[in-house]
Amino acid sequence: MDTIIQRLAMDDTAGNEFYIKRDDLLPFSIGGNKVRIAEAFYEDMKAKGGDTMIIYGSRHSNLCRVLSDLCFSRGTKCVMICSHEAGEDDAPTNNTHLITWTGTEIVNCAKNEIAQTVERVMNNIQESGGTPYYIYGDKYGKGNEGTAARAYAEAYREILRQEQEMGVAFDYIFCPSGTGATQTGLTCGHLLAGDRKKIMGVMISSRETERAYQVIEEGIQTYFAEHPEVREQMPEDLSGEIHLLDAYRQEGYGKYDARVEACIRQQYLANGIPLDPIYTAKAFWGMAEYVRDAGIHDSRILFLHTGGTPLFFDYVSNSSEQQQKP
């Protein structure tokens, strides 16, 4: 079933129309883009003969929440490698609570120990007779670039269908850009369709821009390598197709200021939509800033709501009435 696309009430004097695709309402494990992506990983694990899922993320991870729930519901063992930034607050979030409910084993490690931790966990599983599947490929996180992209290449076709039904043609699709998987998938979908849309990733972490660009480029190449029947639709030069906005990441992953908080309240109040400070509100705010700064006008602009409702409620339950009135 398609997720709904809604028109947004927005302050805009440049003749733009704003829309939102509510992937936060995907009907499993509190929704989000990670529902589509988790399904793709799970199928890939089965196809490759794996029996134990190894997932990776921070305490804010929506992907780990969905994958741990998916594994539980299908009787598959799951281990989470949870990385921490030095000096970072490590209080449990709603996502970590829900992951804990599933009984998923959580292995904590520092940011610079990920590869060795993945290796150790994989070895342990093998020694006890299991066949581990690490969602990102090898211990360095390489070798599985195409799987997550597939999910949003497919979702792109859903958007094209909905454009027809609604009688609207979007000029831009904006999404939060973290790992880059969603943006990669949407860009593949756009290349396959050969349409004029621009896929814009709003960076929400401090990943170096050039590195982020490279990851998306490699992802697109992998996707097309895995789909030889459409390989000719990939342009030689991808440089005009990958749009990364790096001016709105503020102090980096998980950091946000009052402008992002104002955006959360504004969108809840004006449109009844929950956005979270780590991913979607930061990207939404960045989109609005960019549209104004770049002088975009008379365009139809779609924001992909990638979910994170548990993080919205982390914010709500810690927000007091005294802080910053709307």
Next chain:
Amino acid sequence: MDTIIQRLAMDDTAGNEFYIKRDDLLPFSIGGNKVRIAEAFYEDMKAKGGDTMIIYGSRHSNLCRVLSDLCFSRGTKCVMICSHEAGEDDAPTNNTHLITWTGTEIVNCAKNEIAQTVERVMNNIQESGGTPYYIYGDKYGKGNEGTAARAYAEAYREILRQEQEMGVAFDYIFCPSGTGATQTGLTCGHLLAGDRKKIMGVMISSRETERAYQVIEEGIQTYFAEHPEVREQMPEDLSGEIHLLDAYRQEGYGKYDARVEACIRQQYLANGIPLDPIYTAKAFWGMAEYVRDAGIHDSRILFLHTGGTPLFFDYVSNSSEQQQKP
């Protein structure tokens, strides 16, 4: 757009099939049955020439959350009368935080002071030139029984359409029964359709059963009085049509034990569905108990998920890993 109906994975050895209708995913203000009901109240206010919305509920109220957001988004002033049980914990919930965001004025009162508080608030609004609309009618909460019912009489037609599409005929529809409005609406829909379905309300509060029955009966009568074109479809005797289960309310409104908590975890884990302890999990647990106790077998059973995701997260964020493993 219709909300999805999903098949549930359930422990059942009596040949029953369980389904859930995800009204928690209605795409405004975190969803729930109150989205449909709030729209009905808002239209009714406009039709009656009101300009100030007066809403009523507890600190857990999903209806007050949705109505305060709807009023904000449409530029309508809103006042909430918030009742407290003596000795009850009055810490703010996610719903009260979100209501506060909207700037809705909150007037607190004790459970036995509701009528006089409604009257005072209405008088104040009139004195300052406004036209108050109290969602429940007069100061005693009488006179607007048909409005909320209308929303679920309409939703019933959506369910009938979905049955056709899915090729399933439901024998039972279960829903939480608090104010009774949703059950009243579904029962009206059933009477209009003249079908065989049984509409089952699982009581979640300590309202006296006979009183609850009466409220639903009056609601049905009001609905049919307001729709003279269908009046002949109302049976003389409603006694076989109103099904209230009062054995699962535990210690009353907002009170729940470990069986309800286990149900929350089970449904999240097995089906990726958030249920809350105040309304939906208590009703879902009650449904499962009743189906077993009453020996219901080989039936197709639909549970209406009436929302309350903010209350699910009140529970999640207070649940520690130590408490009750699944």
